[in-house]
Amino acid sequence: MKRKLDETEDPEKGTKPKKTVEAKSFGELDLDPRLLQGVAAQGYRHMTPIQSTAIPLILDGRDVIAKAVTGSGKTASYLLPVLQKIITRKERGSGKDAAAPVTSSLILVPTRELADQVFKVIESLTVFCKSIQAVKLTDKLSATVQRSLLSTNPDIVIATPAGAWTNVSSGALPLEHLVHAVLDEADLVLSYGYEEDLQNVARSMPKGVQTILMSATLTPEVHTVKGLFCRNPALLDLEEPQGEGEGIVQYVVKCSEEDKFLLAYVIFKLRLIQGKVLVFTQDVDRCYKLKLFFEQFGIRSCVLNSELPVNSRIHVVEEFNKGVYDIIIASDENEALGDEEKDKGGDEEEQDNEGGEESSKTTKAAKADKKGKSKKREKPSRRDKEFGISRGIDFKNVAAVVNFDLPTSAKSYMHRIGRTGRAGQTGMSLSFVIPEDQFGKHPHSMVDSAEHDGKILARIVKQQGKLGRTVKDYQFDLDQVNRFRYRMHDALRAVTRVAVRDARLRELRQEIIKSDRLRRHFEENPQELAHLRHDDPLRAARTQAHLRHVPDYLLPDEGKKALAPEELGFVPLRKKNDRRNASRRAGGKKSSHRVFKVGRKKSDPLKSFKAKSK
Numbered sequence: 001m002k003r004k005l006d007e008t009e010d011p012e013k014g015t016k017p018k019k020t021v022e023a024k025s026f027g028e029l030d031l032d033p034r035l036l037q038g039v040a041a042q043g044y045r046h047m048t049p050i051q052s053t054a055i056p057l058i059l060d061g062r063d064v065i066a067k068a069v070t071g072s073g074k075t076a077s078y079l080l081p082v083l084q085k086i087i088t089r090k091e092r093g094s095g096k097d098a099a100a101p102v103t104s105s106l107i108l109v110p111t112r113e114l115a116d117q118v119f120k121v122i123e124s125l126t127v128f129c130k131s132i133q134a135v136k137l138t139d140k141l142s143a144t145v146q147r148s149l150l151s152t153n154p155d156i157v158i159a160t161p162a163g164a165w166t167n168v169s170s171g172a173l174p175l176e177h178l179v180h181a182v183l184d185e186a187d188l189v190l191s192y193g194y195e196e197d198l199q200n201v202a203r204s205m206p207k208g209v210q211t212i213l214m215s216a217t218l219t220p221e222v223h224t225v226k227g228l229f230c231r232n233p234a235l236l237d238l239e240e241p242q243g244e245g246e247g248i249v250q251y252v253v254k255c256s257e258e259d260k261f262l263l264a265y266v267i268f269k270l271r272l273i274q275g276k277v278l279v280f281t282q283d284v285d286r287c288y289k290l291k292l293f294f295e296q297f298g299i300r301s302c303v304l305n306s307e308l309p310v311n312s313r314i315h316v317v318e319e320f321n322k323g324v325y326d327i328i329i330a331s332d333e334n335e336a337l338g339d340e341e342k343d344k345g346g347d348e349e350e351q352d353n354e355g356g357e358e359s360s361k362t363t364k365a366a367k368a369d370k371k372g373k374s375k376k377r378e379k380p381s382r383r384d385k386e387f388g389i390s391r392g393i394d395f396k397n398v399a400a401v402v403n404f405d406l407p408t409s410a411k412s413y414m415h416r417i418g419r420t421g422r423a424g425q426t427g428m429s430l431s432f433v434i435p436e437d438q439f440g441k442h443p444h445s446m447v448d449s450a451e452h453d454g455k456i457l458a459r460i461v462k463q464q465g466k467l468g469r470t471v472k473d474y475q476f477d478l479d480q481v482n483r484f485r486y487r488m489h490d491a492l493r494a495v496t497r498v499a500v501r502d503a504r505l506r507e508l509r510q511e512i513i514k515s516d517r518l519r520r521h522f523e524e525n526p527q528e529l530a531h532l533r534h535d536d537p538l539r540a541a542r543t544q545a546h547l548r549h550v551p552d553y554l555l556p557d558e559g560k561k562a563l564a565p566e567e568l569g570f571v572p573l574r575k576k577n578d579r580r581n582a583s584r585r586a587g588g589k590k591s592s593h594r595v596f597k598v599g600r601k602k603s604d605p606l607k608s609f610k611a612k613s614k
Helices: 033-041 051-057 073-092 112-125 142-150 161-170 186-190 197-203 220-229 255-267 284-295 308-323 340-377 410-417 449-467 478-494 497-517 519-524 526-531 580-585
Strands: 064-067 105-108 135-136 156-159 180-184 210-214 234-237 250-253 276-281 303-305 327-331 396-403 426-432 472-475
Touching: 033 073, 033 112, 051 064, 051 073, 051 210, 051 234, 064 112, 073 112, 073 180, 073 210, 105 161, 105 197, 112 135, 112 308, 142 161, 156 284, 161 197, 180 186, 180 220, 180 497, 180 526, 186 197, 186 210, 186 220, 197 220, 210 220, 255 284, 255 426, 255 478, 284 327, 284 478, 284 497, 303 308, 396 410, 410 426, 410 449, 410 478, 426 449, 426 497
Parallel strands: 064 210, 064 234, 105 156, 105 180, 135 156, 180 210, 250 426, 250 472, 276 327, 276 396, 303 327, 396 426
Antiparallel strands: none
16 A cells, blocks of 8 residues: 655655764674674775765664665665664564564565675675575575475565565565565666556555665656655765766767677777676677677677576676676666656657658658567567666676667666776776768668667767766777778678577577576585686687687787777787797797697608608
């Protein structure tokens, strides 16, 4: 049942909380020593602004709506006070007076990856307090297994709104003893289609539940969720610290569809960008097409999309954070759309009116054709609707974000580039934009969303300008890059639609085997999990070994510096301590690596003419 709001509950008016002393360190908080040990074990030394403000309020029992940027410590800011209250309730009595186990906290998240991340943070904070039990229902478990997990009445349940309501309606998850309800990434919960599930969960919750809403933005969706759960909440609209995000250098390259692949080949093959890179594409097919294209040149990469099993996706992120993989190609189907998407229709209508009746008919016909094509392509999909890559997932030490396909909103662009330059580090974003006069010239390598790249770029520039940031245009020296064009054409021709389809099926089959059949084995033998790799070649229709090597005659006289600016992370042509290369340049006499040459043998008849007949 939807709760009634008081006149003072409007977040836009800024509900002023009671005066609460902000803590400067975790030691000043009224937390259990075991929790403080867990905090110290994780290396948390200084509190972030959201933590120093939100934790005292939650400990006082206030409902809280907090807005803070991604990577600011929102998860720990609500978990620490929730865990503290669970410990206090458990220790009220002892022996016969001990409190019975009940589910007192429900954490709702929009994606499976975020649920796994929250669960791991709980495990790390309670490493010295084993009495707290947490369960996540986001894994693909049967209803019987979920009921079995909930039968022990865990203290904390982590689930998506759909998964939570399924168990609440079946009676497996009772909420009569619920004390805390947390909505992490609250602005995404509704955009992922959970509105009906949220309403059902809100009706089932008892009165007086303390509600905590965490979000990176305050959107109308957050106000809607607030109306369902909160009672006179304290609004914490924490602005970014001055200089936060200034370490991200933003570049835009305006090029044709084919030049996207050419520049991506040059950048990654010559390692013009150092460190770990996230490459965003528009859909799953595009994701595999780029991976197969890279494989032609020996560039290893991982794929991350909504078709893969959740365990495989989580493992890819973990290995990427450890530095096992350098490149992840991610498809961003469930990207965050902003209010400007509503204006896109208005822009198109204005163009129709200006162009007259003929242009309007043409536009409508084009739209009808697109709708017809989309209907034909609609098939039963294995994609996970509870998947999101640009928000929620904690990617660590990302050096650069490459928007191979520009997102369809400025809001999504903001979330994508937010994967780099975090926690005071520097980062770079590079976005490929298709000008209007270049769109459609290369149908075999185009994507439909690129038709609006010019409008989206204008919104992005406007948005970044309000934040005091600039989006720089960069023109690659095409005279130097064109030397690699024929190789790009050879590789791109090998990546056919059939090859992409087969690669998708092959990758999905491999990951399902790794994820499901071997899950129990790797739980018993976790050390063997390191041998599983997600960047294995998928094999295009036609492989050409010579494309893996870059001959020196293709490079300009000035070396790689002539192809890209130094800001992209220049890598020297040869390592200074490379003994093998040094010995080869000296003639190969001292090299332990023998190089085969024709005529090396003493009895070579083509050189000595000493062949003897039998």
